[in-house]
Amino acid sequence: MSVIDTIVGLMEKSGFAGFFQDGGYLNLIMIGVSCVLMYLAIKKQFEPLLLLPIAFGMLLANLPFAGIYHSEFFSGEALKEGLDFGKILHDGGLLDILYLGVKLGIYPPLIFLGIGCMTDFGPLISNPKSFLLGAAAQLGIFGAFIGAMALGMQANEAASIGIIGGADGPTAIFVTSKLAPHLLGPIAVAAYSYMALVPVIQPPIMKLLTTKKERRVRMEQLRDVSKTEKIIFPILVTIVVSLLLPDAAVLVGMLMLGNLMRECGVVDRISKTAQNELMNIITIFLGISVGATTNGQTFLTLDTIKIILMGLAAFCIGTAGGVLFGKLMYLLTGGKVNPLIGSAGVSAVPMAARVSQKVGQEADPGNFLLMHAMGPNVSGVIGSAVAAGILINMMS
């Protein structure tokens, strides 16, 4: 073979040639999108811990011929006939293997384990009414579900889009990987972007729906919660929720295990590991594998725009639902509950609680709502896990 033949042969196998193939230009656009997301993550600090791996996973998966990720192993035919694990393990690239953790529902529960280790359920135990605020904020999930159905999406897709309203990344990924895996990329990007935008989206809605007088309400000091209560709470919740709703068992169970590990005080080593090393490892794997699922064909479609709009609607409806229920509680308790803590029922811990604190302080500088808002905030985590279980149950 002549030198020219060799060089031509090399060029034909290069990634650049891949762009000129069928639909190859979409990969080029996706590489552009991934660079924009990386800019947002690094320069604007939009949830960088997740957005950066997602963006880079997107980049790696859209490099033609690199073979790091094969979307055909996981979609289309494979979904109908069941995944061919032998082929995945044999022919798969790095991200194919890592993606199995998402597909098999391993990563989200492990992230919940870490989240449970970092969560303090004290404010919730001392004021159980906060549970209801956590439930009310999950209205966003169902609101978005209705909207997505109205836009003509299938029920399982609509449910996956709706779960964005739960403001919980791992839950959204868990539900989507089970109900609508082909939408995992756009839904994950939308979910994490909106979680980063909580401080921007929530305050206008909160101010619109409450009066200044309501925002200035100072709440009573929370009672002390004993160690025993904090230890029994996770065990109790796991048993009750898992028996009533087995589909939610894995998420709620891992969340509560993490919490138990933290509260019992005798397993400090593994509690520390779960919060730090394990969380970080799983975040890396989850991020890049989720990013890898965004290939041009499914991402650059009208569906993605619908998802982004519906996701925003879900957030807004969830916030509004929480605040309105907070107003109801304000009326029913004769002014003892500040409606602003209702918006913290979306489970973006602790961002949403901080937003409640901030808006409350704007109305009354000495008002410390943070601890009171943590109650609905953590109950929202449980609420969104329950809602996830319900949706998985109903759709599959």
Next chain:
Amino acid sequence: MFLNSLSAKVGKLLVEKTLDNGYTWGDVTNVTLSGIAIVFGMLVLLVFIILVFGFIMGMVNPKNKAPKVQKAKVEKKKTVKPSVASVPTAVASDDDEVIAVIAAAVNAMYEGSGKKPIIRTIKRADRKVGRSAWGSAGVFENTRAF
């Protein structure tokens, strides 16, 4: 009569009209309402269980509150935590270190006596009136009783 038949028609239309994806509004409301109902129902149940649970815990440990208050009062008299109150001088980066040193020196003076001092204010002594601190110390040293 007219309203009745109208609402019946609208109701029928809403429930039976199929959407683009082949589902009816009836299906959608079905899922939505049952979903919301189950989420609320589950969490209301949890609220109830926690309230009962907190109540039981309260009954089992009623004595906790009374002795705690007494203990706090007794403790206050004997061992008071040393705390440094605000320093009314100008802001300078040295101030914190100076405060720390003074606090350490005062604590060292009281070490072993069982009492812990509270530092309320630290004011810079006015040098223009009287002698410097070292000078005063020297005078005191030389003039105290044998």
